[in-house]
Amino acid sequence: MKKVLPIIIPMILIVIIGTVFLGRTIYPLKFKEDIKKYSKEYNIDPYLVAGIIKSTSGFRELNYIKGEKSGVMEIREETAMDWAKKMGIENFKPEQLKDVSTNIKLGTWYLGELKKQNNNTDYIIRGWIERHEKYGYKYEENIKKRHIKTIKKAIRMYRLFYIGSL
Numbered sequence: 001m002k003k004v005l006p007i008i009i010p011m012i013l014i015v016i017i018g019t020v021f022l023g024r025t026i027y028p029l030k031f032k033e034d035i036k037k038y039s040k041e042y043n044i045d046p047y048l049v050a051g052i053i054k055s056t057s058g059f060r061e062l063n064y065i066k067g068e069k070s071g072v073m074e075i076r077e078e079t080a081m082d083w084a085k086k087m088g089i090e091n092f093k094p095e096q097l098k099d100v101s102t103n104i105k106l107g108t109w110y111l112g113e114l115k116k117q118n119n120n121t122d123y124i125i126r127g128w129i130e131r132h133e134k135y136g137y138k139y140e141e142n143i144k145k146r147h148i149k150t151i152k153k154a155i156r157m158y159r160l161f162y163i164g165s166l
Helices: 005-026 032-041 046-056 077-087 094-098 100-117 121-129 141-161
Strands: none
Touching: 005 141, 032 046, 032 100, 046 100, 046 121, 046 141, 077 094, 077 100, 094 100, 100 121, 121 141
């Protein structure tokens, strides 16, 4: 047993470190400071914000294209204009959606508004998925359920691989 222990312990450590490395590769965490800042400001679980960003844009910085979802949280211009007005942001221009900090601020504010209505993660995620519906963009129920499942898995993975980071 004494001869096997020095071999087993390093192997276990290699497996654990490899798992965390692989997990962080599959679930990257960019824009950590903006996520932390706006999650705190709007009283939202930062792992929820990270999970939504991962599930929507994969942390890709999507440029503003008129009529398309833009930025890391994939927000449409009509929705952004409405949210910016409610937030009291003067002179907001849809082109600002490409700015990571602005995009995360708008999206996290909206998540905070959903949380005020119902502090239930499924409710908040569903509200996020339906964020553009008042402008005519609708998903079928089975697609919404799949998105909810994907986002919840991402939240779990971020909590696991970035414990204490957010």
